[in-house]
Amino acid sequence: MATKIHVDLDDQFCEIFSQAGGTNLTCNCGREHISMIQMEDWEFYDDEQSLEMLQASYVEMAALDDNLILDYDNHGFSMIEVAGFYFVDGCECEGWRPYMDFLFEERKYIAQFLLAANGEVKKLQSQADLMDMIAKEYDLEK
C-alpha cells in the first residue's frame, strides 16, 4: 500500500502570494483584523491613557461585531492576493486554500500548460524578432 504523503504548503503559499501587508486589514470574507500591539508603536499614542482608551474602544466594538478580530500576537499581517481576491494570512476563513489546493493537486497539468504557454510565447517572440529583422533589413517603418 502506498503511503499517502501530506504536504503542508501553507507557509510557502502565503509567502509567495503575499504582495502587501498592514496592521489593520480587511479579509475578503469581511473580517477586519486589527493588531492591538501595533497600536503601542504609533507615535500618536505615546500617551499611555490615550492608548488604553483606544484599545478599550476596540474591545468594546469587537464585543458587538463578530467580524472585528483583535490580534494580540502580531505586529501586522500579510495580505495574500490570489485570483483578484485579498485574504488576510491567518484568517480563519482560509479563503486562499481552495486555490492552493487546486494548484497543488493539478500541478502536473499546470506544469504542462505552462510549458505549452512558454512555447507559444517563444514562437510569437521569434516571429516578432523575424519581422523586426526584415523591417530593419529593408529599412521599413513598423
Ligand SMILES: [Zn+2]
Ligand atoms: Zn478571511
